Amino acid sequence: MTDPFDLPDLPLPDSVRDSARQRILSGIAQRPRASKAPLLIAASVVVLAASATVVASTLQHADKLSPGAASTTTTSSWARGGAGANSYNAHEGWAAALDSERCGRAATSVHPPRDQWQPIVTSSLDGVTLIAFRGPTGPFFCELTASSVSLSTPVADYPHEGVGQVLFRTANGSLAGVLTPGVRDVSLIREHSGGFSEAVPGLVAASLFLAPNAMSGGDLVLKDTVSGLTQRFREAELPPKAQATVDQPKPPGERTSDSGRRLGSCLDAASLHPPADAGNWQPGALIDTMPGHTIQLGRYGSVLGVCDSHSSPLFYTLDTTERVPVASTVFRGYNLMVDIKPDRDPKLNVSALVGVVNDEAVASITLSQQGQPDRQAVISNRTFAVWGLITAQDARYQVTAKDAAGKVLDQVWAGGR
Structure with a gap:
């Protein structure tokens, strides 16, 4: 009898293998500490149809927060938020004062006055910070890097159907939007040819989802990981990538050596x-x-x-x-x-x-x-x-x-x- 578990080894496409390796490596370095005791993540082995692999062994801890002018509430752990809460150093009801100021300087006439900006959650990954705000005219999002800031337009009216709607994306791969009421945990999926796909978790807060530095380009599938319901967005259906404003210029990288x-x-x-x-x-x-x-x-x-x-x-x-x-x-x-x-x-x-x-x-x-x-x-x-x-x-x-x-x-x- 043929062994049903004796399956042929199928090579992964280069893009999928490398993306998976990158996510594993960066993800290991982002896991927050669950308690005050240091947590050693033992070096592990990842085999992804390649003859060599690289794994980072790290010690992690929760970020220490400095008080933010936007809110007096800070958290160093996240009791809600789905799987994304463990990936993005999430802090509920808080935005750093400097980050809020930078976002505020990028505001236009379509944004409410600064004193009406309510920080919902701050997330970060690999040098990219993504903040969700809510104002009287709806939610909006701000992405910051060391040198630039991107700010979305508040959206008051959006469809309440399916899993949710993507309202914001950037050249750095950040994605954010709103969720249909009742959706508590989501993943963002990009499909590749050959039936392979890659997924990143979304951080959920107050019926909003955020994924800083998640993925760039291509069609997107938004999945309710509890019910299994999915919603597909062709790239043409997604909002255009937000225009970034360089507000803190940095020297260009040396590329001659x-x-x-x-x-x-x-x-x-x-x-x-x-x-x-x-x-x-x-x-x-x-x-x-x-x-x-x-x-x-x-x-x-x-x-x-x-x-x-x-x-x-x-x-x-x-x-x-x-x-x-x-x-x-x-x-x-x-x-x-x-x-x-x-x-x-x-x-x-x-x-x-x-x-x-x-x-x-x-x-x-x-x-x-x-x-x-x-x-x-x-x-x-x-x-x-x-x-x-x-x-x-x-x-x-x-x-x-x-x-x-x-x-x-x-x-x-x-x-x-």
């Missing part, structure tokens, strides 16, 4: 989920890993970008304001696993340690591991990367930062059980 060109090419290829303000990213450390394989880092504000040359290439982001596996007073690091094979001796699996340097005095970073030679990290533009970390489950390692005179600035242990 080898690292700059590599980073630029990688950013240009990241069409599925374009990084915010791609033209402003600065190149960082570049290292060789496996033969013909490189990792190129980039940095933009608090966001670290990783360009994996093995496939497409793949670009994904890690928020360095979150807690990380290698947390030091002068640097913050992530363990990036490359070419992990489950059936191989764990001691033969190696990875890269990458991160950001937060102290200009750091001149060297050394990776030390028992039975292995010390390895020096490449440091460039306040980022660092080093290849050769043994990733066996019980393997511990030490990372040492020194200044130009050889003085130890900090030394931390990580890894192991």
Whole structure:
């Protein structure tokens, strides 16, 4: 008898595989902490019909909020909001004062006076902040990056049928809109040829949904994940991408060096989920890993970008304001696993340690591991990367930062059980 579970291995399309990998990698770095105790997300293995994969192992915690003038209510956890609440650092009834001011400066005559803006929820992902407001003429949305702001027009009348309506989208892939009363949890789905699709969760608050930096271009399916009801929008039926106003100009990214060109090419290829303000990213450390394989880092504000040359290439982001596996007073690091094979001796699996340097005095970073030679990290533009970390489950390692005179600035242990 034929085994019903003996199914043929079907390769995923490149775009779907890379998108899935990117979502897994960035998503791991965004999960908030459920309690006050640090939560270690163990390094895991993702097999997506590719000969190599990269996984980030991170420590996460809930954001600390500063008071916002728009509201006295702040939350660092989200009791409602569906699956998206765990993805977007959601804060109900609150908007940061500076964010509210920037959104307010983009307002026109169609918007209500600022004192009538009621913040519904603030969400963020990978350097993109998306805020929902409500005024006397209906809900509206504001997207902010480090350099730009986009503001939608309030919408008072919209159809109350199906799952909901998309009212706002941006070049950074943010999507937002209204939901039919009773819809409590939604996902946003983009379908690809060959029957494959990718989905991201929507954050639900007060019958509105938000998905910052979600997906760019193509038809969209809005799905009620409770009832299973779906609603399809052809791209032509979606609102045009909102015009962004550059209100805080940043210097253009360097693209003349080898690292700059590599980073630029990688950013240009990241069409599925374009990084915010791609033209402003600065190149960082570049290292060789496996033969013909490189990792190129980039940095933009608090966001670290990783360009994996093995496939497409793949670009994904890690928020360095979150807690990380290698947390030091002068640097913050992530363990990036490359070419992990489950059936191989764990001691033969190696990875890269990458991160950001937060102290200009750091001149060297050394990776030390028992039975292995010390390895020096490449440091460039306040980022660092080093290849050769043994990733066996019980393997511990030490990372040492020194200044130009050889003085130890900090030394931390990580890894192991």
